[in-house]
Amino acid sequence: MKEPESLLREARGILREKFLAADVGITGANFLVAETGTSVIVTNEGNGDLTQTLPKVHIVLASIEKIVPTLEDMSQILRLLARSATGQEMSVYTTLSTGPRRKSDPDGPEQYHVILLDNGRSTMLGTEFQDMLRCIRCGACMNHCPVYQAVGGHAYGWVYPGPMGAVLTPTLIGVDKAGHLPNASTFCGRCEAVCPMHIPLPKMMRHWREREFERHLAPSEYTSNLKLWAWFAKRPPMYRFAARLAATSLRLLARRRGRFSTLPMAGAWTKDRDLPAPQGGTFISQWKRQRGSRR
Amino acid sequence: MTGARDLILGRVRESLGRAGATGEDAARRERVATRLREHPKGVVPEPADGKDAVIGQFMAKAQAAGATVEKVKRDDIARAVSAFLRSHNLPQQLRMGADRRLKRIAWQTRGAPERRAGPSDGNDLAGLSYAFAGAGETGTLVLFSGADNPTTVNFLPENHIVLVDAKDIAFDYETVWSKLRRKTGAGTMPRTVNLITGPSRSADIEQTLIMGAHGPVRLHVIVVTN
């Protein structure tokens, strides 16, 4: 057997014993169906199923936005979920649990408890973040995000990575603690383009940036540098002059090496990597040169 | 308990600009009741053309999801089940529930699989179930809990053989829900309804897709015709 396969076999054997021995199984829910009082779990592995079938007690912990009215509404979203998450047409196991085992049932839990959590959801309603309550956690936004691809999931520092995390985490732990997440976006818009629930993620990240600005949460060097930049940006000749000056002097300073391993005021950058020196002039001068040569 | 519930519902009403409302608003209640009663369909994929095409799509999709699939006549079920066990070098032993359709299978007297009744405790190599329905749109089997087909048979044995009557294969999930409502009554459900599409799998290790994570390693689907 190849390594991944033997690891999986090992995990299967060890976890199977734990599933069989457990007294209580706790699951979340992908959906809660109002029509029937059903909790729904979607997996490819079957772990969720062993959790809600073998122990004596099944506890469901889910937040209120998971509620859909009917089985038809669940089916409609189910068609989007696997396709957007893993590219499958349907995940292997979609399991609907309703109540404890019935009198004639030979297996299943003897108790079934559903705990509905608000956890900030009701206060998201009616705000510019309301659309986020439609999120089904498929992860499509994340898989298409250039920032997520570069930094990986752990860098988001909370439960939800990727664009959905950049929108959700500030609502859950506060923009003062998670304001850097909506700032770390190129606003390329791929997340919104692939989201099966049509959630306008970039727009909401922009709302977070506005709130952060309104509350003066950004560090002072950040705002003063932005002000400096704005002063130049509003005066194009000055901007060009300064850009030319910076590009030329940096090039001269870097000499033949073409890069800096230390630079005043850029210590955070040069701590882990070199800063390449500008080559071949400013954008405007290159633009002019290229247009000239094409004519 | 009720305190927290009222608090949350109160906040929901407030956020929706209905502060002070009590939830006794008759018009809103009626809208909710109508939605639940009529359960309107959303967007449903266009069905395959005709019953045979639906069955064909069911078999093709189940296969694409990693199941093995065959179509057999009712009288040939015993032979097909035995052949599956033999082809995988498995002992002729089966775990199965009390479904009448399972009992009626014409097992041969000699060499027939030994049948163990009741739920699985995890020590069975192969389980046999009779599905309530199939959904052709994705090759999905629909089973529900009870003494007829215990849920543990669906998950614990490494090999799961599932019979489904050709006449019970619908195209979309919505049709299956209508059938289930007719069977159990609207608004009530069995403890567990399982939608199963292919055998268990995981790609969590090195993104390599491997069959048989926590559920069956193999899923064999037998479409039964008369």
Ligand code: SF4
């Ligand atoms: S925001 Fe959209 S794409 Fe991202 S996880 Fe939620 S539903 Fe999926």
